[in-house]
Amino acid sequence: MRATTFRPRGSATGAVSIGCPPTAASSPSCPVASLGVTDRPSTPALLVELDTFDANLAAMGARHPGPALRTHVKAFKSTAMAARVAAAGHPTFCCATIREVEGMAAAGLGEDLLLANEVLDARRLGAVADAGARVTVAVDSEETVRAAADGGVREVLVDVNVGLPRCGCDPGDAGRIADLARAARLEVRGVMGYEGHVVGLEDRAARLAGVEAAMELLLAAHADVGGDVVSAGGTGTWDINTWATEIQAGSFLLMDTAYGQLDLPFRQALFVLGRVISVNRAQGYAVADVGLKSLGMDHGNPTIDGHRVWFCSDEHVTFAPSGDTDLPAVGDLVRVVPAHVDPTVARHERFTVARGDDVVDEWPVDLRHW
Amino acid sequence: MRATTFRPRGSATGAVSIGCPPTAASSPSCPVASLGVTDRPSTPALLVELDTFDANLAAMGARHPGPALRTHVKAFKSTAMAARVAAAGHPTFCCATIREVEGMAAAGLGEDLLLANEVLDARRLGAVADAGARVTVAVDSEETVRAAADGGVREVLVDVNVGLPRCGCDPGDAGRIADLARAARLEVRGVMGYEGHVVGLEDRAARLAGVEAAMELLLAAHADVGGDVVSAGGTGTWDINTWATEIQAGSFLLMDTAYGQLDLPFRQALFVLGRVISVNRAQGYAVADVGLKSLGMDHGNPTIDGHRVWFCSDEHVTFAPSGDTDLPAVGDLVRVVPAHVDPTVARHERFTVARGDDVVDEWPVDLRHW
CATH class of the missing domain: 3.20.20.10 (Alanine racemase)
Structure with a gap:
């Protein structure tokens, strides 16, 4: 972290709202509640919502069947x-x-x-x-x-x-x-x-x-x-x-905040799942373990639904609630939406694939590097 | 590449001049000339100049001996x-x-x-x-x-x-x-x-x-x-x-353009070595195979000595000569200086370690991910 990235920049504008709010990890309706199944999920993790992924693929395929895509x-x-x-x-x-x-x-x-x-x-x-x-x-x-x-x-x-x-x-x-x-x-x-x-x-x-x-x-x-x-x-x-x-086309499958600002029918299927590791109640911010090493930053800061992202450093994102959202607690899971999908995915070894509340698969990101 | 990253941004300001100019790969004095030894070097590659690295370490160690660092x-x-x-x-x-x-x-x-x-x-x-x-x-x-x-x-x-x-x-x-x-x-x-x-x-x-x-x-x-x-x-x-x-401290060993703007005695020891894959003579720009997937972009565009960087996309950097520099030719090697070292290194599998004209070692980047 350098001073040049310290100044809070970016905002929740363009945040894609999907699934449970970041602090509702214990809710039974939250699709990340049981990630890791028996234990704490390892974070940061690339989370793919399979139903959304399939819907994105179907929407594209309806227009461009077979090899037209x-x-x-x-x-x-x-x-x-x-x-x-x-x-x-x-x-x-x-x-x-x-x-x-x-x-x-x-x-x-x-x-x-x-x-x-x-x-x-x-x-x-x-x-x-x-x-x-x-x-x-x-x-x-x-x-x-x-x-x-x-x-x-x-x-x-x-x-x-x-x-x-x-x-x-x-x-x-x-x-x-x-x-x-x-x-x-x-x-x-x-x-x-x-x-x-x-x-x-x-x-x-x-x-x-x-x-x-x-x-x-x-x-x-x-x-x-x-x-x-x-x-x-x-x-x-x-x-x-x-x-x-x-x-x-490729980004339509997973999406990101940049494409989320266009008039497209594709929904956000990819999140970087993080965990809140520190909270500053006096200053009203939280820190999760998703940073520059797990994100592509060329399109700017990621977003977190219901929060304003202040800045990212190597292994951290500092963010604060906006509106009626409560300050998260240490240990909460948080879904970070990357600004640009391609260089984000390339930082990870695998996708954690979820359907509803369950982890249903793990897909290696096996085509990295050159 | 999206339109939002298309507009030429960043400049050669703060470029760190070291070693051969990007287009002088065939010069015998150029430390990248024999990279790959018998053949074309694989690009993009993380290149470390060992003598500069050692000098940076010695400068820090003189001030902070032993466990003081x-x-x-x-x-x-x-x-x-x-x-x-x-x-x-x-x-x-x-x-x-x-x-x-x-x-x-x-x-x-x-x-x-x-x-x-x-x-x-x-x-x-x-x-x-x-x-x-x-x-x-x-x-x-x-x-x-x-x-x-x-x-x-x-x-x-x-x-x-x-x-x-x-x-x-x-x-x-x-x-x-x-x-x-x-x-x-x-x-x-x-x-x-x-x-x-x-x-x-x-x-x-x-x-x-x-x-x-x-x-x-x-x-x-x-x-x-x-x-x-x-x-x-x-x-x-x-x-x-x-x-x-x-x-x-860690960045002092390899350095980047952000720290290069401070009054520090440490010199640029790290480059992302790329190859020019396309040249547009009419518009006066070149494209090398170093992009968002091989760079940390949180501090903005990289620099290329003697050139102005226009923009990066997933696997490309588009750049144009500034001043008296000639337009590179297809096949030329180019040294790209990242804006932020830590998230750049984390995108690569290995360092190619050079001393003068020779590749002397290869160091795995073996501590990536979580």
Whole structure:
């Protein structure tokens, strides 16, 4: 903890209310009451509410059945969770790292894996393809085309910059990249282009206009590239992006406070479960054992329903009741809602999966690192 | 990546210049040139410059010899790194989690381990003590005293709130907590109190005044508590806190951009090594494979020497040259300096340890999680 993070910042604005209030852990209706079953649950823990997760998946699947949803593994990094998505009829997946591709294939989820990212050493990907999985990698330059060919990958998508200043070639250069790939005997399946610069816009009309402009660029590139695939989209544009042939979305399964501020039908299914370890009655705050080491902080502080979060340090969150909420007691469980799901999950070894009052499963976060 | 993180924010202000420029990976004088020895280094990777690390340790040790430095393991979470600190004559350590205590003891570094944090289930700590390590835990309430006693821990420090709104009892209550502990047959070694609310103040005079006020509170509590230990301080107050009997510091070994802005003699020894995977010449930016999953972002964006960082997403950093720096090329290595060391290290499996041009060791980050 440094002074620069000390000043109370952030607030409960945007808090997602779900399940029992943080201090009602002893209530029989509270889904965390029996976590750990016979004993105190170990904290901090990643808690997934399975019914909410399933409802989120069903809502997405109703709009994008089968491979029209290419679920993005980076949001949850768990083959057990991916298997549940596949069992719901969505066998195609998107990955952000080579290790995600390797782990998915090893878990028997290699029917159609897209590494939606550029790599300069594709040999590990080639080995996965040689072992029988279908592996496609994004390319946006001569170097990445050469890496794909040298590494033994057989299929690529041309990654097109549609407005987000990140990877992706200029739309006008996409045809040339495709030609380079075909000259290197790579199969060009089509294009991808992520409209990440507009996916989080809170105003729906602005989001729609932004997506339309981005997809015009992508479709123009697609006309030069060919192939069947136009891969784009994300949780924030799940029902707006009507141009893509497949939607790359992952956060909708678990959600976070950032996406919780948009007009989406997906509900918060993920919490970092903590325990109150210290209470200051004179100053009216409590401290729980959920901190920077168990959260992704790039979108700011987490929220706690009914409370205002003051700040986080390595292993702590300091927070105070707002409104009518009582100050928690030492030992109470508390549900912390992360601001950004993907980098939060990547800090943990496992999900604790709950249904109602019961822990029903544990899913390893087995696709971490690189 | 959401639109909210898209807007270029942060700058190269505060960048720490060390070693080769990010684009000079092929230079023979560049300490990252031969990383991976025979092949491309795997990126992202945590790179430690051993000579700088050793110099930082020596500078701290000259001021705080032996157990006057109680090195905080939470900053680096590695028993191999801790062993190097112990070999330099500092056998006492501070931990923030039970797993850190367990791992240190298992590695033979259990001469004097302080868990400078409150826990409500101390049985794992009791087991470590039973196995022969010296384990002391912080207590600040009846509940945490009872947990220590019930868990089989034999020694405690009374944690005192000296101004940071986090754990710690009111200074006026410290004597009562000590009495409770002694009544529970716990040995009370003294007090601890972290002046985290002032440790990062850039103005040295303000920092000094803040530390003095905090330590007055701690010494008053110590008078009521007794014992030999007054444990406090951190990297930012390493030479200012003259009241504590031991300094709890860890960040000084590796450093980060936040501490780099203070008037400290410690130099940047840690980098996240990445590789440029995409370049946009028309817009003048590059993208490297270092993102939110390999950085702690609570103190904001990382820096890259000679460049301005625009934003980070899960597996990417987008950045552009500033001043006379050239735009990097696809394949170049880049050294990213994290804004906050502790939560950055906790995202990685290992340190790659370099001396000059050579990789000399690999140290597992083996004390992660809880």
